[in-house]
Amino acid sequence: MAQNPYIRDVNSEQNLLEDLNAEFIRALGRNCYYIPRTLNDYDPIYGEDSTASFNQAYLIEMYMENPQAFGGDGDIVGKFGIDLRDKATFRVATRTFEREVTKKNSDIVRPREGDLIYFVLSDSLFEITFVEHENPLYQLGNLYSFLCFSELFAYNNENFNTGICDIDECFERQRKERAQVFTVANATGVQNTTDNYLDGETVYQVGGTYGTFATIDKATATAQVIDWKQTENELVLGNVNGVFLTGSDETIRGLESNAERFLGRTGDADFFSQINTEDESLQGDNESIEFEADKILDFSPDDPFSGGNY
Numbered sequence: 001m002a003q004n005p006y007i008r009d010v011n012s013e014q015n016l017l018e019d020l021n022a023e024f025i026r027a028l029g030r031n032c033y034y035i036p037r038t039l040n041d042y043d044p045i046y047g048e049d050s051t052a053s054f055n056q057a058y059l060i061e062m063y064m065e066n067p068q069a070f071g072g073d074g075d076i077v078g079k080f081g082i083d084l085r086d087k088a089t090f091r092v093a094t095r096t097f098e099r100e101v102t103k104k105n106s107d108i109v110r111p112r113e114g115d116l117i118y119f120v121l122s123d124s125l126f127e128i129t130f131v132e133h134e135n136p137l138y139q140l141g142n143l144y145s146f147l148c149f150s151e152l153f154a155y156n157n158e159n160f161n162t163g164i165c166d167i168d169e170c171f172e173r174q175r176k177e178r179a180q181v182f183t184v185a186n187a188t189g190v191q192n193t194t195d196n197y198l199d200g201e202t203v204y205q206v207g208g209t210y211g212t213f214a215t216i217d218k219a220t221a222t223a224q225v226i227d228w229k230q231t232e233n234e235l236v237l238g239n240v241n242g243v244f245l246t247g248s249d250e251t252i253r254g255l256e257s258n259a260e261r262f263l264g265r266t267g268d269a270d271f272f273s274q275i276n277t278e279d280e281s282l283q284g285d286n287e288s289i290e291f292e293a294d295k296i297l298d299f300s301p302d303d304p305f306s307g308g309n310y
Helices: 011-028 094-102 165-176 287-296
Strands: 030-035 058-064 071-078 081-093 116-119 124-132 145-152 180-187 202-205 221-229 234-242 251-254 260-268
Touching: 011 058, 011 081, 011 094, 030 094, 058 094, 081 094, 081 116, 081 124, 094 145, 202 234
Parallel strands: none
Antiparallel strands: 030 058, 030 116, 058 081, 071 081, 081 145, 116 124, 124 145, 180 234, 180 260, 202 221, 202 251, 221 234, 251 260
16 A cells, blocks of 8 residues: 555655754754865775875864764773774764855765864864764655764874864874985094994984084984984984985984984885874884893894804
8 A cells, every 4th residue: 555645745844854953953063174085196996095185174063973972992002002992973964064065065965984073172083984864764754964973083194284273283293203214325434423323312414514513502403213224324213303404515413323424315204103102202112122122132134153254
């Protein structure tokens, strides 16, 4: 038997329910920023874009489905530090999203997986993992909201230029803390210099000056050694302050080792330096153990029992 012809979906009732839904979210929701992801070089094989950026932000009210606490596994303390696994579910009215986002960017007709939600109240950034558009299921024959399932965003070298200072400045600091690879040439030949830099030591540059005249108090750029690859003449640095110059008279000098070499070129490393969250130092908690072990054990490729004659 077909549907009762005397009970029908009426536009006026649908509009009333949509108004009530939007008003409820506006009254009990919180201010959020919807931040769409811009794909610059999408790889269809790996399904990712290492050069993705976030260049816009739209202020919009959203209702968090569980106001008692964030979902997920919470904060887990493991071997590699604290792992934050908070999750949240946000509801946004369809009409509100169309007014605040779609009218300003016609390419975005609904919340998209991979886009971000900045929850202002907790200063948290969530990445949308799935969008449910049929919950509740066709009340009075229509849909009135989107349900966005999300988890805490894990930064992976994306560019942020949203215009929101709290977000842009935060990730700009992370980019500055990022490790860089410096290719160096031969040693300067200045007396009292050594060939090898020390892990963890401070290195510096005095623009246009090298040798005994280049002292730390005159430094124009400083950094901290993460790794010294002598065979490749590559110096991996983090916590870079200032700009290291390249040229025939530009060197990079170790504060403790006195190692000094001419600086050839610079580039970005393919990993991030570990930051100790307790004192904001460059290394992780286990780095001090590694540095001390290097003083006791010989990790060089030469056979320690044959003096290299093997």
